[in-house]
Amino acid sequence: MKTSVVVFPGSNCDLDVVHAVRATLQTEASLVWHEDSELPEGTELVVLPGGFSYGDYLRCGAMAAKSRIIGAVRKHAERGLPLLGICNGFQVLTETGLLPGALLANRSLSFICDYCHVRVERNDTPFTCMYGKGQVLRIPIAHYEGLYFLPAADLDALEREGRVVFRYCSPEGDVDERFSPNGSLNGIAGVTNTRGNVLGMMPHPERAGESLLGSSDGAVLWRSLHKWLEGSLGK
Amino acid sequence: MKPDFREVGLKESEYRAIIKILGREPNTPELRILGVMWSEHCSYKSTRPLLAKFPNTGGAVVQGPGENAGIVDAGGGWGVAFKVESHNHPSAVAPFQGAATGVGGIIRDILAMGARPVATLDGLCLGDGNSAHTRSLAEGIVKGIAGYGNAVGVPTVGGKTIYDGCYNGNPLVNAMCVGIVPLDSVVSSKTAKPGQLAILVGSRTGRDGIAGAAFASSELTDDTRSSRPKIQIGDPFVEKLLIECCLDIHSRGLIVGMQDMGAAGITSSSSEIAAKSGTGIVIRSDLVPLREENMKPWEIALSESQERMLLIAEPENLPEIERTARKWELECAPIGEITDDGLFVIMDKDEMIVSLPAGMVGGSCPVLPWPSRKPAEKTIMQRTAAPSADQPGYILDQLLGMLGDPNLADKSEIYHQYDYMVQTNTVIPPGSGISVIRIRENGRLIGLTMEVDPWKCDIDPFTGAAETFLKALRPLWVSGAEHLAMTNCLNYPSPENPENFWVLSRSVEGFAAVARDLVCPVVSGNVSLYNESTGSRILPSPLVGVVGLYEKTENLLRESTLRDGDLIFLAGTSGATLNGSHLARRTGMEPISTPFDYLPEREVAFMRSALKTSRENLASSGRAIAGGGLLISMAKTCIASGRGIRLDIPVSAKLPELLFGEGGARALYSVPPSCENQFISAWSGIPVIRIGEAGGSELSMGTVMNIPLHHLEQIWRR
Numbered sequence: 034m035k036t037s038v039v040v041f042p043g044s045n046c047d048l049d050v051v052h053a054v055r056a057t058l059q060t061e062a063s064l065v066w067h068e069d070s071e072l073p074e075g076t077e078l079v080v081l082p083g084g085f086s087y088g089d090y091l092r093c094g095a096m097a098a099k100s101r102i103i104g105a106v107r108k109h110a111e112r113g114l115p116l117l118g119i120c121n122g123f124q125v126l127t128e129t130g131l132l133p134g135a136l137l138a139n140r141s142l143s144f145i146c147d148y149c150h151v152r153v154e155r156n157d158t159p160f161t162c163m164y165g166k167g168q169v170l171r172i173p174i175a176h177y178e179g180l181y182f183l184p185a186a187d188l189d190a191l192e193r194e195g196r197v198v199f200r201y202c203s204p205e206g207d208v209d210e211r212f213s214p215n216g217s218l219n220g221i222a223g224v225t226n227t228r229g230n231v232l233g234m235m236p237h238p239e240r241a242g243e244s245l246l247g248s249s250d251g252a253v254l255w256r257s258l259h260k261w262l263e264g265s266l267g268k
Numbered sequence: 269m270k271p272d273f274r275e276v277g278l279k280e281s282e283y284r285a286i287i288k289i290l291g292r293e294p295n296t297p298e299l300r301i302l303g304v305m306w307s308e309h310c311s312y313k314s315t316r317p318l319l320a321k322f323p324n325t326g327g328a329v330v331q332g333p334g335e336n337a338g339i340v341d342a343g344g345g346w347g348v349a350f351k352v353e354s355h356n357h358p359s360a361v362a363p364f365q366g367a368a369t370g371v372g373g374i375i376r377d378i379l380a381m382g383a384r385p386v387a388t389l390d391g392l393c394l395g396d397g398n399s400a401h402t403r404s405l406a407e408g409i410v411k412g413i414a415g416y417g418n419a420v421g422v423p424t425v426g427g428k429t430i431y432d433g434c435y436n437g438n439p440l441v442n443a444m445c446v447g448i449v450p451l452d453s454v455v456s457s458k459t460a461k462p463g464q465l466a467i468l469v470g471s472r473t474g475r476d477g478i479a480g481a482a483f484a485s486s487e488l489t490d491d492t493r494s495s496r497p498k499i500q501i502g503d504p505f506v507e508k509l510l511i512e513c514c515l516d517i518h519s520r521g522l523i524v525g526m527q528d529m530g531a532a533g534i535t536s537s538s539s540e541i542a543a544k545s546g547t548g549i550v551i552r553s554d555l556v557p558l559r560e561e562n563m564k565p566w567e568i569a570l571s572e573s574q575e576r577m578l579l580i581a582e583p584e585n586l587p588e589i590e591r592t593a594r595k596w597e598l599e600c601a602p603i604g605e606i607t608d609d610g611l612f613v614i615m616d617k618d619e620m621i622v623s624l625p626a627g628m629v630g631g632s633c634p635v636l637p638w639p640s641r642k643p644a645e646k647t648i649m650q651r652t653a654a655p656s657a658d659q660p661g662y663i664l665d666q667l668l669g670m671l672g673d674p675n676l677a678d679k680s681e682i683y684h685q686y687d688y689m690v691q692t693n694t695v696i697p698p699g700s701g702i703s704v705i706r707i708r709e710n711g712r713l714i715g716l717t718m719e720v721d722p723w724k725c726d727i728d729p730f731t732g733a734a735e736t737f738l739k740a741l742r743p744l745w746v747s748g749a750e751h752l753a754m755t756n757c758l759n760y761p762s763p764e765n766p767e768n769f770w771v772l773s774r775s776v777e778g779f780a781a782v783a784r785d786l787v788c789p790v791v792s793g794n795v796s797l798y799n800e801s802t803g804s805r806i807l808p809s810p811l812v813g814v815v816g817l818y819e820k821t822e823n824l825l826r827e828s829t830l831r832d833g834d835l836i837f838l839a840g841t842s843g844a845t846l847n848g849s850h851l852a853r854r855t856g857m858e859p860i861s862t863p864f865d866y867l868p869e870r871e872v873a874f875m876r877s878a879l880k881t882s883r884e885n886l887a888s889s890g891r892a893i894a895g896g897g898l899l900i901s902m903a904k905t906c907i908a909s910g911r912g913i914r915l916d917i918p919v920s921a922k923l924p925e926l927l928f929g930e931g932g933a934r935a936l937y938s939v940p941p942s943c944e945n946q947f948i949s950a951w952s953g954i955p956v957i958r959i960g961e962a963g964g965s966e967l968s969m970g971t972v973m974n975i976p977l978h979h980l981e982q983i984w985r986r
Contacts, residue, residue, distance in 0.1 A: 045508065049690065146684055239692060
């Protein structure tokens with residue numbers, strides 16, 4: 034799997050993604066500088082990592098969404114190839130318009146770093162094809178702005194189209210406001226575009242890659258992408 | 269007009285010494301510079317002879333004190349750089365920015381060694397835990413640490429938070445940073461040579477924080493607003509870029525030296541390099557990129573603007589360094605060069621502003637010998653409310669009261685605001701007596717602990733400090749790590765009071781004794797004196813940070829992995845006392861000035877047995893007994909494991925000491941029945957007693973108590 038991880042000034046989970054992909058799939062991911070105009074030849078997966086791009090100044094993800102590399106990232110997505118935005122990367126994706134909605138300040142008005150549980154709502158995406166539908170993952174979050182928000186009509190449309198991929202839940206898989214750590218509407222933790230090849234998620238799969246660190250539930254996401262890419266590209 | 273020497277914080281004797289060294293009167297900029305560089309904060313003039321008592325070589329030590337941080341060998345060609353530093357005064361005046369820049373400053377100290385910062389820990393000593401003022405101050409401090417540490421991408425993996433009324437006007441914020449560096453590319457500040465350039469990378473220089481070091485060297489006054497201009501403002505985004513930029517430059521061999529700009533900014537970083545390298549340095553203030561107009565050369569020289577580093581490099585590497593800085597969108601300017609005349613010179617275009625011997629600025633100033641006097645013995649008071657085990661409900665009442673006390677209660681509200689997982693190496697996160705991270709580069713785990721116990725140091729500074737240090741060592745041993753070295757921050761009130769100075773000296777001796785006896789050298793540290801404000805002064809609060817190394821990942825023994833049917837053992841039974849304990853304080857028992865036990869040979873024996881227990885997998889969990897004593901440790905183990913314990917301890921008059929006494933080498937273990945005999949033999953020579961069995965969902969003890977875990981947890985989580 035040829036993975037490119039975009040580095041913006043202030044990204045800080047870029048190397049963690051590289052490590053997670055290496056640890057799970059024994060392949061090297063490339064770091065791509067935000068000022069580049071092209072992705073490395075043959076890139077199959079693009080990851081916009083977590084962090085504080087441009088210090089989160091102005092608005093989370095707003096400046097990164099205007100950086101030069103985004104043109105190539107957009108083209109990558111238009112070709113139907115997988116594009117994953119994690120945490121700050123999710124915020125960049127909503128700012129570029131590749132995903133709908135916005136990430137607002139957590140209900141608690143505090144940064145939250147903790148494990149939470151999310152339920153896999155769809156397992157027919159490149160990112161989740163090796164998870165079970167309804168499977169509960171234990172996975173960390175670490176953000177100040179993670180409350181997913183959409184106007185009511187758009188939210189209805191999103192739900193109708195089944196574009197919610199992950200939802201915060203109890204360890205048993207029950208979805209309720211109580212189990213949403215940040216107050217996201219409908220407990221939304223991750224959404225895709227209509228085509229299903231662009232995923233934005235607040236939880237960090239790269240932080241749930243090894244049981245030594247507390248959970249390995251995130252590793253399946255990289256394996257899913259690997260499998261899906263092999264199948265769809267007819268390797 | 270030339271300021272009086274007193275206005276810049278110098279004493280008359282110091283001013284006379286300056287004239288003697290120079291053979292003339294210093295001019296105004298020189299006087300201001302010496303006022304800052306000879307301040308307590310920069311010069312350690314009150315404590316230098318005391319600090320010389322610390323053993324600082326041997327064992328795993330690669331770099332002892334004298335550089336920006338100490339370094340120990342962690343195996344496989346990798347070193348661990350670490351240091352703790354205070355940011356007390358700024359945090360009292362501006363909690364958010366004070367704490368934030370404290371984190372930023374210590375991260376740059378680690379960076380200056382050529383190390384990648386991989387973890388921070390914070391020691392917070394806050395005022396009365398139930399007061400509104402403390403809550404608002406604490407919120408600012410925690411949000412400052414979170415705001416900076418999270419954005420800079422260095423996980424906050426642990427620390428220590430305590431509450432006491434003595435910190436009401438004087439909160440302490442001590443930040444420790446840990447970094448990883450290949451041992452063959454450690455950066456030194458002693459290797460500059462004439463002809464090399466001094467290059468400033470990072471933020472532009474402004475008027476923020478001018479003379480902040482002198483501010484940190486005096487008592488806080490009521491009019492703290494006038495101190496605001498002395499507070500620095502942090503920008504973690506620039507710090508993140510600075511880390512990546514400097515490591516990028518260093519990894520390509522483009523520099524020979526690096527120094528962070530903390531207290532006294534350009535002056536301290538450049539004069540220290542010159543003094544340590546035995547060279548001179550000339551700084552051209554007109555070449556420093558500024559963010560404010562009309563700054564005077566001395567203001568530029570003393571500005572404490574954050575997120576700046578001074579690089580020393582051969583001139584031919586300048587273009588590549590500039591190119592790298594541009595990539596990271598940072599300012600970069602050659603602002604001076606190393607000379608061979610031994611002088612620290614500031615030029616403003618063609619005008620010489622300052623010319624002083626470098627050793628006088630960045631080397632050492634005369635030691636201030638403060639008088640020392642042992643305080644009168646505290647009167648041994650009749651203990652009020654003498655604890656009695658046979659009063660019905662006494663044990664349970666005290667347990668529940670202590671679990672909900674801010675000092676012992678759950679602190680997740682604080683640490684969940686910190687990103688403690690970024691870099692994906694955090695094996696044991698905050699919330700335990702120990703934090704553990706992995707070094708990916710060599711596959712080893714390191715354990716990190718931090719301790720401060722002002723109450724015990726107040727009772728007896730020598731054994732109280734020794735006990736503080738040991739409290740940081742024992743959790744490492746119990747979890748399976750061997751200690752490598754320690755760092756410390758000496759937080760005290762004014763040394764000018766002879767009794768304070770005696771306490772300071774004795775507690776330094778306490779640290780030194782443990783460092784020597786247990787072979788845990790002191791590799792770095794910081795001193796913060798004058799923690800006083802109108803009407804209050806802090807208790808002696810020496811804080812210690814220790815780094816330990818695990819032989820193998822499998823050796824790691826966790827605190828809260830009880831299994832049903834495990835036998836519960838107390839290993840080590842002596843040394844615990846109610847004197848200075850949480851129980852004593854909450855029940856109003858007067859402290860007695862009786863030294864605590866300090867028995868190094870017993871600690872060594874405890875260490876050997878604890879390491880054997882983890883290495884041979886003889887227990888399913890282990891926890892060094894710390895604040896609050898045995899029963900609090902047990903309650904925390906139960907809550908975190910989600911399993912109960914049935915205690916089987918005979919009721920006796922000694923019960924309060926056993927259950928709530930503190931101090932001494934003691935640990936709580938849960939042992940699978942199949943390992944019982946091996947466990948006992950691993951502890952031969954040290955008393956071990958079986959005190960119960962794991963199982964059920966209550967913490968119970970015969971007729972004394974029987975309390976459901978969910979109830980314990982509710983109280984602990986407040």
